[in-house]
Amino acid sequence: MVRLMTRIPIPARLRRVVRNWFDSRYISRADHRRDIRDALWEVQTLGREVTALRAEADGLRREVGRLRARSAGTGIDAERAARWDDAHRLAQETAAALERVLQNEVLLWQAVDRVSEGRAVGEGSAPAGRTA
Secondary structure, eight states, X not given: OOOOSOOOOOOHHHHHHHHHHHHHHSOOHHHHHHHHHHHHHHHHHHHHHHHHHHHHHHHHHHHHHHHXXXXXXXXXXXXXXXXXXXXXXXXXXXXXXXXXXXXXXXXXXXXXXXXXXXXXXXXXOSOTTOOO
């Protein structure tokens, strides 16, 4: 093809402005190749991840199938269930008894505080064991 345009002198500033305009609007071939290479690498990486996830999902499906094939019973006999019930009952009784002990301790300390306040105010005016 014959070149139709003749070379004419163009001021350097105008040439630089036009080149910058083209560069800002279009991507260079090197950048385009690099972008394609990066996109291909990402696709390959995602493909490997999908393959690994499929293998993991297949393993989980096999595990679920194995667990379903196993007997449905939990394998707990009556003696073990009775021991667990006794342990639960004893734990509840212990918790209730400890709650009563803590309440009695609070009442005891409240009584000690009242006696201490009475002695501080009266300075021994009331006989021991009696409060005003």
